[in-house]
Amino acid sequence: MASATPALAQESGTTAQIEENQAIIITGTRQANRSAADTVAPVDIVSSDELTNQADTDVSNLLRIAVPSFNVNTQPISDAATLVRPANLRGLSPDNTLVLVNGKRMHRAAVIAFLGGGISDGSQGPDVSTIPTIAIKQLEVLRDGASSQYGSDAIAGVMNFIIKDDSDGGMFTAKWGSTYEGDGDLYQIGANVGLPITDNGFLNLSAEYGESDATSRSVQRDDAAALIAAGNTAVADPAQIWGQPNVNDDFKTFANFGIDFTPNLTLYAFGNYAERNVDGGFFFRNPTNRGGVYAGPLVDPVTGFADPNGVPSVLVGDMSNTTAGDCPAGIPLTGTNGLIPDPTILAAVSADPNCFSFVELFPGGFTPRFGGDLRDFSVATGVRGQVLGGLDFDLSYRYGKNRVDFFINNTINASLGPNTPTSFNPGGYRQAENLVNLNLGHEVSLGSTGSMYVAAGAEYRDETFTTIAGDPESFALGPLAQPTAAFPFGQGFSTSSNGFGGFSNNAAGSATEDTKAAYLDVEADLADTVTLQGALRYEDTKTFGDNLSWKLGGLYKISDSFRVRSTYSTGFHVPTAGQANVINVTTQFSNGMLQDEGTFPLFSPAGLIVADYVADSTANGGLGLARPTLGPEEADSFTAGVAGDFGDVTFTLDYFNITLKDRISRSSTINFTDALLYLAAREGVPVTSTTTAGLLAELSTAGVINRGDFTGFEDLTSFAFFNNAFDTRTQGIDFVANARLPFVDGATTQATLAINYTDTKVKDADATISATRIRQLEENLPNWKGFLNLTHEQGRMRGLLRANYFGSFYEAHLDDGTLPIDAKARVTVDAELGYEVIDGLEIAAGAQNLFDTYPTRNPWAGIAGAQYAVTSPYGFNGGSYYIRARFMW
Structure with a gap:
C-alpha cells in the first residue's frame, strides 16, 4: 500500500498527481502539505484504482484485501449484523475505529451487531458501504490511537475517506459478475462527473446502483x-441456507462542493x-x-x-x-423414528375448529426470511481559510442519519394460532447525529x-x-399464550414474530x-531531521463523565532515506446511546436447540x-x-517503527501495542428463568411454574x-446486557514494501508486499464472559494476514495479479464452544486484465479467488447445514469472475 498506484491529494482546492512516497495526507496531522513519509x-494510502480494480462492489469487502489489518466476514444468519456487517481494524471492535469523510466524523449506523461472532458482539459502528466506491479519491488509514486528536472511538486507528473534488x-x-457455482450474480453501474462552479469552484457528483443475488453453500x-x-415431503432441501444475502436496489450517491470566494476563504x-x-x-x-x-408434551x-x-x-x-381438555394436548409423533404426526389424531385436530396445530399450516417446518430496508443520509457544510494574517480556521456543521426498517417473512406469531400473519414488520432503529466543529x-x-x-x-x-415499535x-x-383460569400459564405457544x-x-x-470537547495539538519540525507532535483533548459526556487524553510522538530522519518514529497515546470510547438503552430479543442456536435471548439495559426492570x-x-x-456496570473504556497505545525510501524501493515496519481496559461489549448470556426464580425466592413469593411466561x-x-x-x-430463556467485563492487550506488526x-x-511494473500480524489476549475477564467468548x-x-500485489501497465494494456494470505483461525460454530472449527490458513489469488480499446474506454476481465479456494470444511455441517467455516475472513463463496467497462473523459 502507501501506495501501489499514484494517489491524488488535495491542496488549496487543486488536484495534483504526486509520487507515491510523497503523497500528501490530512489524517493524523493538522499540518498542511505533510507527506505520508513524514508522519510520526x-x-x-489506498488509491481509488486499488478499490475499483476488484471483483467486489461492497466497500467493506474491497478494504479487506487492500488494508491487511482490516477484517470483515460474511454474516449469513446474524440478525441485523447481516444488514450492516461489523468490521475490525487491528483486531478490535468496529466502534474502536473512527471513520471520517473529508476529515469529518461519519455518523454511526443504526444497527447494533448483537450477533457479531464474539469480537463484534454489541458493536455499533459506521456503515462504510453507503459510500460509492466511484466517489472515493483516496482512503487514508492512520494506524495509531488518535483519541486526543479526534475524540472517542479512535483507539484502533482512523479511516478517512477523501471524496473526489x-x-x-x-x-x-x-x-x-458471478461465482463459479453460478449463483451470486451481481451487477453495478456507476458514474462520476466533475463540474466547474465559476472559475474558482467545483461540484463533483457520484452515483452507483447495483444488486447482488444470494448464494448457498x-x-x-x-x-x-x-x-x-x-x-415428510414438505421439508425443503436444503431446509436452511448459508450464504450471502440478497442485496436489492443498492443505490448510493455522493456530492462534493467547494468554491473559493477569495484566496483565503x-x-x-x-x-x-x-x-x-437486504x-x-x-x-x-x-x-x-x-x-x-x-x-x-x-x-x-x-x-x-x-x-x-x-x-x-x-x-x-x-x-x-376456556376449558382445558377440549383438545388433545398433542398429536403423537409416530411412524419412522417417531417423526411423523399420527395421521388419525392430526385429521381430528384439523377437522375440529376448536383445535389447532401448526403442522396444519407448515407441515414441513419453516425457515423465516429476515431483512431490512436501509437508508442513510448526511450533509456537511463549512467555511475554511485564513484570517488575521496567518490564523487558519475551519468551522463546520455535519448532520447524519441512518435508519433501518426490519421485516420478517415466512414465519408466525404462534400465540395467535391460525389467525397469525406470516409476514411482519418488527419495527426499526434510527441513529441521528449532529456535529459542530471549530479548528484553528x-x-x-x-x-x-x-x-x-x-x-x-x-x-x-x-x-x-430511536427504537420504532413494530x-x-x-x-x-x-x-x-394468555393466562386464563383454564390455562393459568398459557398454552405454551410463543409470542411475537418467530425469529425476530x-x-x-x-x-x-x-x-x-x-459530548463537548476541546483540544490542543502541537507539531514541530526541528531543523531538517526531527519532527515532534503532542496533543491534548478534554471531552465531557452527558452520561459517562469526562476524559483527558493525550499523545506524544516523534520522527527522526537518520538520513534522507531512513526514518525512525514512535508514538504513545491514551484513548477512550464511551458507550453509544444505543448500547446503553437498546432493548432487543433475538433467536440463537444453543445446546442443539433454538432459544430466544434478550438484551436489556442494566437500568431497565429486567436488567x-x-x-x-x-x-x-x-x-x-x-x-x-x-x-x-457500563461505562467508558480506556486505552494506552504505543507504536514504534522505521521507514525507508531508496528510490525504486520504499518500506515501513511498525510495531503496535494497545491495552484496552474495561471493554464495552455484550455479555455472555445469563439464564433468565433462574433470575426470576431468584427474585421469587428473595421476595418470598411461592411459585409453581418453571417457564419464563409462567x-x-x-x-x-x-x-x-x-x-x-x-x-x-x-419466551426468553436467557438474557444479556452491555457491560465492562474484561481487558485486552492487542499487539502486532505492520510491514509494507513497494518496489518499481x-x-x-x-512499461511500468510495481510490486507491493503488505503483511500484518495481530495478537489479542483477554485479561481480567469476569465470570459474565464465557471461555468460548474469550477464545x-x-x-x-x-x-x-497479507498480500503480494503486482501491477503492470504497458501501452493500452494493464494487468493485476495479487496473492492474499489468510492465516489460521478458530470458529465456535453457532457460537457454541463444543463445536470448534480449527480452520487452516489459505492463499487466494486475484487477477485482472484490462485493455483500452479506444481512447478513454477500457474493457477489463478478472477473477477473485481465481483457483476457487474454500475455507476449512465444517465437521459439524449436519447440525445446521453450514458446509464451511462461516466466519472465514475471505468469505466462503469460492471463486468468482467479472467483466467491467470503464469510460473516462
Whole structure:
C-alpha cells in the first residue's frame, strides 16, 4: 500500500498527481502539505484504482484485501449484523475505529451487531458501504490511537475517506459478475462527473446502483434429512441456507462542493444519500420439536392426552381458551423414528375448529426470511481559510442519519394460532447525529531551527438512538399464550414474530447522548531531521463523565532515506446511546436447540433483576459475581517503527501495542428463568411454574413486577446486557514494501508486499464472559494476514495479479464452544486484465479467488447445514469472475 498506484491529494482546492512516497495526507496531522513519509505515526494510502480494480462492489469487502489489518466476514444468519456487517481494524471492535469523510466524523449506523461472532458482539459502528466506491479519491488509514486528536472511538486507528473534488472530467463504469457455482450474480453501474462552479469552484457528483443475488453453500441438515427419510415431503432441501444475502436496489450517491470566494476563504459542502434492501435466511424450525410452536408434551400414543410416560408430540392449541381438555394436548409423533404426526389424531385436530396445530399450516417446518430496508443520509457544510494574517480556521456543521426498517417473512406469531400473519414488520432503529466543529491553527517560526504548527479547537456532538415499535402482531401476546383460569400459564405457544420479535411499545423510544470537547495539538519540525507532535483533548459526556487524553510522538530522519518514529497515546470510547438503552430479543442456536435471548439495559426492570441475580451471594440463590456496570473504556497505545525510501524501493515496519481496559461489549448470556426464580425466592413469593411466561405471570399477580414492563419477552430463556467485563492487550506488526520493477522499456511494473500480524489476549475477564467468548476474542481473526500485489501497465494494456494470505483461525460454530472449527490458513489469488480499446474506454476481465479456494470444511455441517467455516475472513463463496467497462473523459 502507501501506495501501489499514484494517489491524488488535495491542496488549496487543486488536484495534483504526486509520487507515491510523497503523497500528501490530512489524517493524523493538522499540518498542511505533510507527506505520508513524514508522519510520526504510520498512514497508509489506498488509491481509488486499488478499490475499483476488484471483483467486489461492497466497500467493506474491497478494504479487506487492500488494508491487511482490516477484517470483515460474511454474516449469513446474524440478525441485523447481516444488514450492516461489523468490521475490525487491528483486531478490535468496529466502534474502536473512527471513520471520517473529508476529515469529518461519519455518523454511526443504526444497527447494533448483537450477533457479531464474539469480537463484534454489541458493536455499533459506521456503515462504510453507503459510500460509492466511484466517489472515493483516496482512503487514508492512520494506524495509531488518535483519541486526543479526534475524540472517542479512535483507539484502533482512523479511516478517512477523501471524496473526489475534480471540477471537470468524469467516469462511467458498468460491471457484471458471478461465482463459479453460478449463483451470486451481481451487477453495478456507476458514474462520476466533475463540474466547474465559476472559475474558482467545483461540484463533483457520484452515483452507483447495483444488486447482488444470494448464494448457498449449504448441505441438508441431519434433522431435515431424517424428516424427509421418514416421509415428510414438505421439508425443503436444503431446509436452511448459508450464504450471502440478497442485496436489492443498492443505490448510493455522493456530492462534493467547494468554491473559493477569495484566496483565503473557501465555502465547502458534501453529503450523501444511500438506500438498499437486504434479505437473508434464518434457522430452520423443525416441525417436531421447535419450542413454543411445535414441541408438545409427552402424550398417550392413542388419545393424544398428556401422559408423563407417553411419547413426544406436536403441540395442540385450544382455541376456546376456556376449558382445558377440549383438545388433545398433542398429536403423537409416530411412524419412522417417531417423526411423523399420527395421521388419525392430526385429521381430528384439523377437522375440529376448536383445535389447532401448526403442522396444519407448515407441515414441513419453516425457515423465516429476515431483512431490512436501509437508508442513510448526511450533509456537511463549512467555511475554511485564513484570517488575521496567518490564523487558519475551519468551522463546520455535519448532520447524519441512518435508519433501518426490519421485516420478517415466512414465519408466525404462534400465540395467535391460525389467525397469525406470516409476514411482519418488527419495527426499526434510527441513529441521528449532529456535529459542530471549530479548528484553528497557526504556524510559528522557530528561526533557523524550523517551525511549529499550533492547532486548537472545540467540538460539540450529540446523537439520538430511536427504537420504532413494530406492528402489533409482531409482539402480541395472543390467546394461545394468555393466562386464563383454564390455562393459568398459557398454552405454551410463543409470542411475537418467530425469529425476530417485534419491538413492543415499552421497548420503543429515544435515547440521547452528547459530548463537548476541546483540544490542543502541537507539531514541530526541528531543523531538517526531527519532527515532534503532542496533543491534548478534554471531552465531557452527558452520561459517562469526562476524559483527558493525550499523545506524544516523534520522527527522526537518520538520513534522507531512513526514518525512525514512535508514538504513545491514551484513548477512550464511551458507550453509544444505543448500547446503553437498546432493548432487543433475538433467536440463537444453543445446546442443539433454538432459544430466544434478550438484551436489556442494566437500568431497565429486567436488567435490574438480572444485575441483582448476578451480584447477590450464592447463599441467597444468586451468582455471587461483581455487579455489572457500563461505562467508558480506556486505552494506552504505543507504536514504534522505521521507514525507508531508496528510490525504486520504499518500506515501513511498525510495531503496535494497545491495552484496552474495561471493554464495552455484550455479555455472555445469563439464564433468565433462574433470575426470576431468584427474585421469587428473595421476595418470598411461592411459585409453581418453571417457564419464563409462567414466572412472569405469578410474579405479576404477587405485585413484585409490573407485567407491562415485560410485554413481548415471555419466551426468553436467557438474557444479556452491555457491560465492562474484561481487558485486552492487542499487539502486532505492520510491514509494507513497494518496489518499481525493471521489466520492459516503456512499461511500468510495481510490486507491493503488505503483511500484518495481530495478537489479542483477554485479561481480567469476569465470570459474565464465557471461555468460548474469550477464545473467540483471541482467535476468531487470523493472526497473520497479507498480500503480494503486482501491477503492470504497458501501452493500452494493464494487468493485476495479487496473492492474499489468510492465516489460521478458530470458529465456535453457532457460537457454541463444543463445536470448534480449527480452520487452516489459505492463499487466494486475484487477477485482472484490462485493455483500452479506444481512447478513454477500457474493457477489463478478472477473477477473485481465481483457483476457487474454500475455507476449512465444517465437521459439524449436519447440525445446521453450514458446509464451511462461516466466519472465514475471505468469505466462503469460492471463486468468482467479472467483466467491467470503464469510460473516462
